[in-house]
Amino acid sequence: MAEYLSPGVFIEESTSGPRPIEGVSTTTAAFVGFAPSGPANTPVFIANWQQFVDTFGTIDASGRKTPFMEGAYLAQSVYAYFNNGGTRCYVVRLVPGEVTSGKKTVEAARSLQLPSRASSAVPSLNIVARGGVQSDVIVEILPATPEAKPDAPQGNQGKGKDAKGNDAKDADSGEGDGLFTMKVTRDGQTERFENVSIGKRHPRNVTEVLTKESTLITIEEVTGAGPLAERVPEVGTYVLQAATNVLTSGGEMNNQDFVGSTDGRSGIESLEIAEEVAMIAVPDLMGAYQRGLLDLDGVKAVQRALIDHCERNANRMAILDTPPDLTPQQVVKWRNVDTNFDSSYAAMYYPWVTIAGPDGRPMTVPPSGFVAGIYARTDIERGVHKAPANELVNGILRPALQISKSEQDILNPIGVNCIREFPGMGVRVWGARTLSSDARWRYVPVRRLFNFVEQSINRGTQWAVFEPNDENLWFRVRRDITNFLTGVWRDGALFGNTAREAFYVKCDAELNPADLRDRGIMQIEVALAPVKPAEFIVIRFSQHAGGGE
Incomplete structure (x- = not known):
């Protein structure tokens, strides 16, 4: 309490009332891959396509700056992300050899x-x-x-x-x-x-x-x-001397070049410091496989490390590509036998898509950059609870392979989300499943909704750390979280006719007995009833005899 030592009027400001919890962003993507120049093995914030060109491009024979690189898909993926609704991302440019050698690689001079x-x-x-x-x-x-x-x-x-x-x-x-x-x-x-x-x-x-x-x-x-x-x-x-393109020169590479390390802040692990990242794609993983620099075991190891990274951070999704040129039957083997991932923090998309390349000729590229843009677009337009599916894919000519309904019948149940072309509807993402075997976490929007709520409440309750652990604190925390979740429910993200049906928040003496308080612990229990996508719409028809009732 302030001391008053001489007569006068004193103004004091006090904090009262709820502390609003702000929802965190879920639209920031991260891409890991190869570019001709630019900062290496560190996350670089990119707000638009031109900034990506300026940061990672090099001057071509015509005197224009271009970020495209033979054998690499990073530039195409970042362009697809912004073209499909993405607004900001981080880019990690890989320089093979930095991780495995334990020292910095000296790049060819510019x-x-x-x-x-x-x-x-x-x-x-x-x-x-x-x-x-x-x-x-x-x-x-x-x-x-x-x-x-x-x-x-x-x-x-x-x-x-x-x-x-x-x-x-x-x-x-x-x-x-x-x-x-x-x-x-x-x-x-x-x-x-x-x-x-x-x-x-x-x-x-x-x-x-x-x-x-x-x-x-x-x-x-x-x-x-x-x-x-x-x-x-x-x-x-x-x-x-010319710069060496490891993708075309037959240089050495292994899966650790992609994974990197937290200590060295390189590769995928460098994204540990980019806390706002909500989804990660590694499109050039398949480029390295196509060039024979990694085998399928190496591809699997990198994807496993990417999923582990997302699970450890608990706020981001791994958007996985399948290897190129696989038939639906081969994709089933890749999903169930070769990889056999089981995680709600990952989603797999198939097939690749055909686009107009930098030279104007058709080329096939992994779909992860397009999907990341659709995630961002759906979040902005509808909310994170809306499945990023039945959404138009911008900027492609066609899927690399036309998937039939019978083929998707074997892919959808195992968590492979298809990209399909429909007459009069264009090319659309036609699936929204994670790679989890747990039915509670089957759908991408459910996982991402919980990521959103958990991270928002985490950041919005930091003020409570070191406050007196008593009933007054419990009440204030309950009030703030309840107000936030009421807004989430009103946005249509939670199921229930009333807020009481959609969620509950508990923080009281029963949940925080004396032994926990003595250890400095305060527990809060939050339960949500998320809405889930209408994946199967069944319309039943029968004959009606007509006439009166």
């Missing part, structure tokens, strides 16, 4: 610094390959041709005065051997630039000349001091 004539430790020019470093770029620095003469100084390009009033050597004065010749070779194409200079006001300034004339490289001048002749690049041959 640029090359040429040493100056004065010292190999002092850079002169920075070479940047147009179109990204997809193949080696060879740069040769040669002396200027004998007939070349430095241009006469122009205007204030000549010598000035130093602090003592003496003639000073201007770095751009053209004194000495300030010219050189550059030869650039890439993929059999050669360019030669005679008698260029790093003098900024020289008529053949190397940066300006290459910007206009070279299709292979651009130049970034390194700011430096000293005479121009000493800053000229040293004569020699230099190589800007």
Whole structure:
């Protein structure tokens, strides 16, 4: 209580009444896969497609930035996520070798610094390959041709005065051997630039000349001091090595590159710090399998680790792809024999989908990115309690395989959610089951509704920690949780004509006896009656004789 030591009027603010519990977001996705550039093995927040391109893209041959990478599906999946209603996600770019070797991998350089004539430790020019470093770029620095003469100084390009009033050597004065010749070779194409200079006001300034004339490289001048002749690049041959695409180069990879570690904050486990993530997809897992870098046991190990991660965090779903090109019968074997997962924190989708690739030609990709976007769209438009099924899939040409009703009859009961095309209805997700054998957790919206409620109440009751553990605290906690769940019920997420039928909250002396209070424990019991999707709608018909009653 405040002390009052002198007369006057004192204003105090007191906290009274309920503390509203805010619902947590359930629309944030996470993607783990390969991209041509960008931060590696750390979750990067992405709010839209252009931000993804800017962060993980590289310059292609046409001079445009692109995030697409041969053999990888990450870019297509992130695009599909935003195109289907997603609003924000985290992206973890994998760099194979960082986890298994225990040290950081040195990636191929994106640029090359040429040493100056004065010292190999002092850079002169920075070479940047147009179109990204997809193949080696060879740069040769040669002396200027004998007939070349430095241009006469122009205007204030000549010598000035130093602090003592003496003639000073201007770095751009053209004194000495300030010219050189550059030869650039890439993929059999050669360019030669005679008698260029790093003098900024020289008529053949190397940066300006290459910007206009070279299709292979651009130049970034390194700011430096000293005479121009000493800053000229040293004569020699230099190589800007191509980046290695592990998916196409036959490089080494194992399942640990995908799984990562919590200590190293890499791979899937790096998402431990991204608490708002509600769903995770690893589309490039199947790309690695297609390229022979992982076998099916490796794929299973990564998916098992992903499910374990989701169960441990208890607030996110694993969206699983099946291996490519499987028939429905092979998918049954993959689900029941090869993997045999049993978890309410995972859902499997089949088949792959056909889209227009970056070059405009059809290509098949895993469906997980599309499904993640539909999860987000359904949550925003209807609520987390609405099944993300019977929803249109945007941005695809067709399913890679047309699934019939009889084929889905064998897939739906084992928890494989199908993507099907219907006449006049387009392509839709036609299933909303988890991989759980427990009927209580059979449906994706039930699992995700509980995730939403649990995380919201968890965050909304943090204020109660270290409060006096008495009946007053129990009443306030009951009141706040009841108010929150009443809102959830009114949104249609809980079953019952009244709030009393839809849920109950208990926090009293019976639940918190003296021995628990002595140990600093306060228990709250919450029970919900979730609504479940109308998966099977049965309409019974019979003949009616007509006439009177």
